[in-house]
Every structure is written in C-alpha cells, then in structure tokens.
Amino acid sequence: MNHSPLHHESRTEPASRAGDTIIALASGAGVAAVAVVRISGPSTRAVLENLIGTLPVPREGAVRKIGDIDRGLVLWFPGPASFTGEDMAELQVHGGRAVVQAVVEAVLAVRGTRLAEPGEFARRASRTGSLILTEVEGLADLVSAETEAQRVQALAQAEGGLRRLYEGWRGELLKAQSLMEAGLDFSDEADVAADAARQAADVVAPLLGSVETHLADRSGERLRDGFRVAIAGPPNAGKSSILNALAKRDVAIVSEEAGTTRDVIEVHLDVGGVPVIVADTAGLREGGGRVEAEGMRRAVLRAQSADLVLWISDAADPMPAPLGRFGDVPIVSVTNKADLLPQRGAVPEPPSGIVVSAKTGEGFERLVAELGRRAGAGIEERAASPITRTRHRVELVSVRDALKRFVNPDLDAELRAEELRSAAHHLGRLTGRIDVEDILGAIFSEFCIGK
Numbered sequence: 001m002n003h004s005p006l007h008h009e010s011r012t013e014p015a016s017r018a019g020d021t022i023i024a025l026a027s028g029a030g031v032a033a034v035a036v037v038r039i040s041g042p043s044t045r046a047v048l049e050n051l052i053g054t055l056p057v058p059r060e061g062a063v064r065k066i067g068d069i070d071r072g073l074v075l076w077f078p079g080p081a082s083f084t085g086e087d088m089a090e091l092q093v094h095g096g097r098a099v100v101q102a103v104v105e106a107v108l109a110v111r112g113t114r115l116a117e118p119g120e121f122a123r124r125a126s127r128t129g130s131l132i133l134t135e136v137e138g139l140a141d142l143v144s145a146e147t148e149a150q151r152v153q154a155l156a157q158a159e160g161g162l163r164r165l166y167e168g169w170r171g172e173l174l175k176a177q178s179l180m181e182a183g184l185d186f187s188d189e190a191d192v193a194a195d196a197a198r199q200a201a202d203v204v205a206p207l208l209g210s211v212e213t214h215l216a217d218r219s220g221e222r223l224r225d226g227f228r229v230a231i232a233g234p235p236n237a238g239k240s241s242i243l244n245a246l247a248k249r250d251v252a253i254v255s256e257e258a259g260t261t262r263d264v265i266e267v268h269l270d271v272g273g274v275p276v277i278v279a280d281t282a283g284l285r286e287g288g289g290r291v292e293a294e295g296m297r298r299a300v301l302r303a304q305s306a307d308l309v310l311w312i313s314d315a316a317d318p319m320p321a322p323l324g325r326f327g328d329v330p331i332v333s334v335t336n337k338a339d340l341l342p343q344r345g346a347v348p349e350p351p352s353g354i355v356v357s358a359k360t361g362e363g364f365e366r367l368v369a370e371l372g373r374r375a376g377a378g379i380e381e382r383a384a385s386p387i388t389r390t391r392h393r394v395e396l397v398s399v400r401d402a403l404k405r406f407v408n409p410d411l412d413a414e415l416r417a418e419e420l421r422s423a424a425h426h427l428g429r430l431t432g433r434i435d436v437e438d439i440l441g442a443i444f445s446e447f448c449i450g451k
C-alpha cells in the first residue's frame, strides 16, 4: 500500500479496508496554534508506543515528547469506549505545517496505517454501532451548522433525539407485528385471530398518529436548509436596493433603469439564529425583451418555490400582490421609498404590509422582525426532535402509508401483516439498521477529513 500523504485513496470501498488504522489532521488546514491529529484502528497502540513510548492513562491528557518532532498533548482512548469504537488516539501538537507534516509522516511509517477519507471516522463509529445513522447525520449537520438554532438542532439529533423517537416506534411496531403473527398462527380459530388483529390495531393507531404529527412539522428541514425568501415585484420598486440593505453590502446592481436585475441573486442571512436565504429577482411587468422575459420566468419560479415572498412596490405607485401567481406561498407586502412620500401617512399601509425606505433604512427593523417571526415560526414550540432531511421524510411517508393500509380491517390478515413488515423495513432504513451502506456513502461524502 502506498503511504505517501499525497496519495489519494479511492473513496468507493473503504469497507474492504476497515481493518486499517486511519489517520487524519482533524483540525483545519493551515497554520494554527494547535493541530489535532486523530488516529483510529488496531495499530493505534503501536503508533503511540512508537512515538511516545509508554501509553498514557486512558482518556486523560498527558504532555509527552512526540518522537523528536514536538512536545504535545496525547490522548489515548482504548476501544470500544471511543468515538469510533476502535482503539483511538489524539495528538495535539503545535499547528505549524512542518510539525503537522512530520507527525503525520511518523504515524504513517507504522505498518497498517493510512490517511483517512472524508467522514471515515464517523463511518467506523456507525459500523461498530456506537453511532446510528441519524446521529451521524446530526454530526454532519453540527460540523456545517452556521447559525445558533442550526447548532442546537444538529446537536440534539447527534445526541440521539431522533434515534430515541424512532427506536420507540420500532418497539411499538414489533409489538403489533408479533400480535399479528400470533394471530396468523391461530388463523383456524377465527376469534383468537380477530382479537390479536384488534390488539395490533390498538397499538398501531396511536403510532400512526405520532408519525403523522411528526410529518406535519417541516420546521426542522426549514432550519437545516434555510428559510427561503423571494423578493419580487414590479421593476424599479427597489427590490435590489432592499436586498442590499438586508445584506448590508452591495450584492446586487441598483440603477434607475427598469429591468436591471435578470438573474436570481441570493444572500444568506442569520436572522435571530435562523438561516434565511433571500433571493432578489427580476422585476415583473408585461413585455420586455427575450433576456428580461427569461429573468421574469426565473423570478416567478423562484417565488413559487420559496417559503415566503416579499412583494415590493413603490410608495408612489403601490401595486397589490398578484394573488395566486406564486401558488400558495405566503406573501408579505412591502411598500418601498417611504422617504419620497410628501407627508407621513399619505399612503395607507396595505394589509399586513410594511413600509420601508431602502434609502434611509426606515422600516427595516420591522421587516427583519417579520422575517425572523416567519422563519422561526414553530421552532420554539415544536417537539424536541423534528425531521431534518428529505431522506427522513421519504422513509416516514412509506411508514405512514403502510400503517394506513394496515388499519383497513377489510384487508386480508396476511396482507395486513405484510404492511407492518413494510413499515418496519422503512423505519429500519431511517435508523440505518437496514440497507445502511448505500445511505452511508451519501452522508459521509458531506464530511470533512478527520471527522
């Protein structure tokens, strides 16, 4: 095996090399005060003996000379009580490039070691059972969390929030399944079988209710992916000016020429801990050239797929929002250029509308507060563990549909039992007890190296 640090391992089949000892710089690349080198696998002990001599007390930091390279903090986590479930170690050394390079090379000089692939530590953790799929996903989200509310949600999932929920459901399903199977065993005694089926239905009914409530809550996905706001309205209403004012920088071109914006321009905002993705779009009007028409087409598409539309119009020429044009996406009307009004109150506020001036900043506090209120809706009062990914939703819809078919008493008992098996299968895919490898590949590709 090639042990050069420059050698890139194939990402496709780490399973075949699960017995290797992997090593990675777990802290960020570049010069830093401290760099953390992480090691996991059966040769970890040999690596430590090679570099520092005798092993430190498990899970207690010890300052040691690391070869003749550096002096640093050494942590030794014998398996299975480690993140990966294997023998692991962390070396905290001075974060200079030469130090890190020399430490990495010294580790790689030990037989059976190689550089880790992205997410390979977490993958090992899931393989040894110390993490399940939803926890791995939570970790991935924690690493990439950009706002406080995202961090809180990711940590809850990483610490087993969804795992407890889904494993509880799995227990209920198993109960219902064994009742149905027992009924099938007594199928020649009709009333025993019917009684078992009734008992199973009593278990499934509240479970189905819980799954439906869980599915109805989209706040977790919205928080993970960001609350999507589209700025739309007639040309020259000041849409791009409002985007720039929200972003506090010159993102979009502003000019007095109608039809300035053509492409959709996005900025990511942190509104009270919730990620909000605001998109500026082309002004909507009749006519216009081919390029402008394409801009308008994109504007409408974007607004239709948003969580909220800010409908901007000019105070001098207020224009009602085009109801229905953006599907059932909620619309907040914003009247811009308040600074140009001859006197305050000359224009009555449109219903649920906000009056602002992108020029003076007037009204932006209210606008941002409204965005925060909409984006954060349901996050405070929701259940502790919401769905956070489409993957969860897809499996849960299958679980719900199978349970719905199960509760139909006209269905043959054999088929009803099959529906429970199908529900259990999809629940198993959620937690990663079933078909885990294909899902793992997709998740681990999100990780950085060393996680």
Ligand SMILES: Nc1nc2c(ncn2[C@@H]2O[C@H](COP(=O)(O)OP(=O)(O)OP(=O)(O)O)[C@@H](O)[C@H]2O)c(=O)[nH]1
Pocket (backbone or CB within 6 Å): 234, 235, 236, 237, 238, 239, 240, 241, 242, 253, 254, 255, 256, 257, 258, 259, 260, 261, 262, 281, 282, 283, 284, 336, 337, 338, 339, 340, 356, 357, 358, 359, 360
């Ligand atoms: N006085 C005043 N002028 C404004 C305000 N907001 C925008 N403008 C001016 O209105 C003109 C159009 O602004 P834009 O931000 O380009 O408008 P837009 O809606 O993005 O225009 P299109 O992209 O062409 O649809 C520019 O000359 C801006 O300086 C405001 O609050 N007050």
Ligand SMILES: [K+]
Pocket (backbone or CB within 6 Å): 235, 236, 254, 255, 256, 257, 258, 259, 260, 261
């Ligand atoms: K313009």
Ligand SMILES: [Mg+2]
Pocket (backbone or CB within 6 Å): 239, 240, 241, 252, 253, 254, 260, 261, 280, 281, 282, 283
């Ligand atoms: Mg514009």
